[in-house]
Amino acid sequence: MAYLLGIDKGTSVIKSVVFDDKGTAVGIAQRRVKVLQPKPGWHEEDATVTWSLCVETIREALASAGISGGDIAAIGIAGHMGGAWLVDGQGAPVRNAICWPDERAQADQLKIEEAGLMKEAFAISGNGLMPGITAVLLGWLSKHEPDSLARTRAVLCAKDYLRLCLTGQMATDPSDVSFVPGDIDARKHSKRVLDICGAGDWFDKMPEIRPSGDVAGEVTPEAASATGLRAGTPVVTGLGDASANALGVGAIRPGSALTVLGTSCLNSLVMDRPERAPEGLGFLFAMPLDRYVRILPNTSGAISFDWFLDRFGAPLTPQGSPDFAALEAKAKAVPRGAGGAIFIPYVNxxxxxxxxxxxxxxxxxxxxxxxxxxxxLLRAVYEALCFATRDCFAAMSVQPTSLxxxxxxGKSAFWAQMFADVCGLPIEIAAAEESGALGVALLAGVAAGIWPDIETAAVATARVAARYEPDPGAAAEYDGWFELYRQTRDVYxxxxxxRAALKPAKVAA
Structure with missing residues (x-):
């Protein structure tokens, strides 16, 4: 039997997953990412520490699967998008990696908006600008850290840095270029977008773009010694996490809809063209097969739960983590509408x-x-994230028929049924719990000859763990609460x- 390794570098957790040739996870390991906040609103990582955590997960995943590194046919890597992982000519980090939740460049983004350039950037890229995307961060670095610009050989994304550590090769793929952002029609970097963001001097530091499923390098002897993998194992270019998740659940046909319940709730619709509607909002990322994923995100996804539980407490498991079964029982005991409380989940x-x-x-x-x-209040948080998902899909040019x-x-039957009732859609729960890792493992499997093409691989491995139909009575009741939610968020x-004008600048976030 052939095995594949999928690595998924998330914002909060890095995972390594071993899959068999049927797409079943047979070994998994994960570590919490060590977030650094040297200043308020900053979100950084020590890239070398992140690589060491990746090494730990690879070794543990191999042991969990009961195989050796030599049994791995090929490797794929997914990673959160945006941010800036700067390396010098030897591949060493120039500074701490900056990740997408970083807020330091918010003032720069507002100046771009005031200059009337947001529409032009969106017209080129299909992506709205935010402080943590690569181009805006590079503009900030140009002004505040010119030494970083001088020392940088390549601007990488998270998955690109890990692949560099595995293979010694610098490259990126069209999906991550989408969120630099680049020219979405050409699937290349855009000098004009960089100029708009004050980052034009970084254009020649953009890495080579390779197709997501191409073999971009092989595991080096040094990486093999560290990880337990076999030297020479092929590593494909990989994908940004949004595109990888869609691929991992089989959402590759136009019209397929997907919501990733993560740090951000990524509400995604697969397209066969670079669809920009609604203009100026959300993201548009490249996918394999010349397809695209249109995303309207609620940037305060799991962050909303983290904030609520941090501030108001939670029942705990014996291990000291939040007891989500007990939390669900509390929320389930409250009727729909949360006793009249509505939460506006904009805490990011x-x-x-x-x-x-x-x-x-x-x-x-x-x-x-x-x-x-x-x-x-707890139930209001659950409901709010459902409302926010419905709100985003309602703004898209094509309406999904299932989600x-x-x-x-997605593991919560209580929450899945709530999504069905609020959105008025059948909800399918993907059997693949590690969809991002699986998405890039499928690319690796095609490169290794396990499947003839990525569409065959995605269809062969996509499985549904559960399906929830909307309850007509509950859906009708939630229609009223959803309308009040939308009116309330408009008022606020x-x-x-x-509020921003009145708050002291240091706490205005």
Missing amino acids: GAGVLAPFYDPLARGSFFGVGSHTSYDH VLTGGG RRYSQQ
């Missing part, structure tokens, strides 16, 4: 990118009364500028 310091653009928008609880309890859920939240939006 980067603001809102969809279904409207407002970098200053922030979250709030509305409808709180003397009767309101912890359980009411695949993946990510940690009007206060964003006023």
Whole structure:
């Protein structure tokens, strides 16, 4: 039997997963990413530490699968998109890696907007600008860290850096170029977008672009010694996580819809063309097969739960982590509508990118009364993330007929049924729990000859673990709450500028 290794470098967790030739995960290991915040609003990593964590997960995943590194036929890597992983001519990090939640360049982004250049950038790239995308960060670095520019040989993304550590080769793929952002029609880097962001001097530091499924290098003897893999094992270029997740759940045909319940809730629709509607909002990423994934994200996905549990507490497991079964029981005991409490889930310091653009928008609880309890507020958080997903899909030019859920939240039958009722759509739960790792493992499998092409691989391995149909009565009740949610978020939006002007700058985020 042939085995494949998929590595998924997430914002919070890095995972290595061993798959067999049927796409079944047979070994998995993960580590929490060590986030550095040298200043408020900054989100960095020590790239060498991240590589060491990757090494640990590879060794552990091989042991978990009961195989040796020599049994791995090929390797694929997925990673969160955006940010800036700068390396010098020897491949060594120039500075700490910067990741997409970073807020340092928010003022620069606002200046781009004030200059009236956001529309031009979107017309070229199909992507709305945010502080943590690569081009905006590079503009900030040009002004504040010119030495980093001078020392940099290549600007990589997260998965590209890990592949460099494995193979010694510098390259990227069209999906990650999408979020630099580049020219989405040409699937190349855009000098004009970099110029708009004040980062034109970085254009010659953009790496070679290789097709996502191409063999971009082989495991070096040094990496083999560190990881336990076989030297010479082929490594494909890989994908940004959004495109990898779609591939991993079999969402490759135009019209397929997917929501990844992660740090951000990525509400995704597969297209056969670079569809930009709604103009100026969200993201548009390249996929294999000359397809695209149109994404309207709720940038405050799991962040909303993390914020709520950090501030208000949670029942804990014996290991000290939040007890989500107990939390669900609390929320389930509260009727639909959360006792009149509505949560506006805009707690990400980067603001809102969809279904409207407002970098200053922030979250709030509305409808709180003397009767309101912890359980009411908790249910309101669950419902709000469903409302936000419906809100994003409603803004798209094509409406889905069903929706695949993946990510940690997809394991919850309670929440999946709520999504079905709120969105009025059948909800399918992908059997592949590690869809990002599987997506790039499928590319690796095609390169290794296990499948003839990526479409065959995706169809052969896509499995549905559960399906939830909307309850007509619940769906009708939620229609009313959803309309109130939309009216409430519009009212609070009007206060964003006023609040930002009144708050001291150091806590305005």
